[in-house]
Amino acid sequence: MAKYIDGFVIVVPKKKLAEYRTMAQFGKKLWMKYGALDYKECVGDDIRPKMMGGMKHRLFPEMAKAKSNEAVWFSFIVFKSKKHRDIVNAKVMKDPLMNDPKWKEKPMPFDMKRMAYGGFKVMVGA
Numbered sequence: 001m002a003k004y005i006d007g008f009v010i011v012v013p014k015k016k017l018a019e020y021r022t023m024a025q026f027g028k029k030l031w032m033k034y035g036a037l038d039y040k041e042c043v044g045d046d047i048r049p050k051m052m053g054g055m056k057h058r059l060f061p062e063m064a065k066a067k068s069n070e071a072v073w074f075s076f077i078v079f080k081s082k083k084h085r086d087i088v089n090a091k092v093m094k095d096p097l098m099n100d101p102k103w104k105e106k107p108m109p110f111d112m113k114r115m116a117y118g119g120f121k122v123m124v125g126a
Contacts, residue, residue: 003037003122004082006089008075008115011066016109017043023109024075030098031077034091038078043071064114082119 012020024041031039047060060072079085092098 004079004085005120005122006077006079006085006117007120008073008117009060009064010073010075010110010115011064011070012043012073012110014069014071017071019109020073026097030092030095031088034088034095035084036077036079036088039076041073041075043073047072064116082121085119 021041028039028041044060060066060074064072066072077085079088098104
């Protein structure tokens with residue numbers, strides 16, 4: 001079965017990691033409730049590695065313009081298809097919890113202008 005992925009790269013100030021993790025756990029519950037196949041939020045650990053064979057590459061902190069007091073997160077949600085993604089996302093956005101002032105009026109624990117997001121067709125490993 002083909003799959004579809006929504007992928008994100010964000011930069012979170014290290015002093016806000018616990019706050020972001022709480023928000024991510026809330027997100028996981030909602031997306032999984034409405035049918036996402038998987039939901040992962042991953043904080044950078046080995047993001048300055050040397051490539052084998054001396055290949056040149058861009059480092060995540062450089063790409064995300066992360067400062068020393070910030071952590072790079074790579075996150076993804078797995079769906080059956082793009083259509084399934086659109087259905088699940090619509091349900092998530094209509095959920096009453098998404099309009100709860102606890103979440104809606106609270107500022108994001110990261111800079112939205114530095115977030116990268118996109119939908120991806122799985123080409124290998126589906």
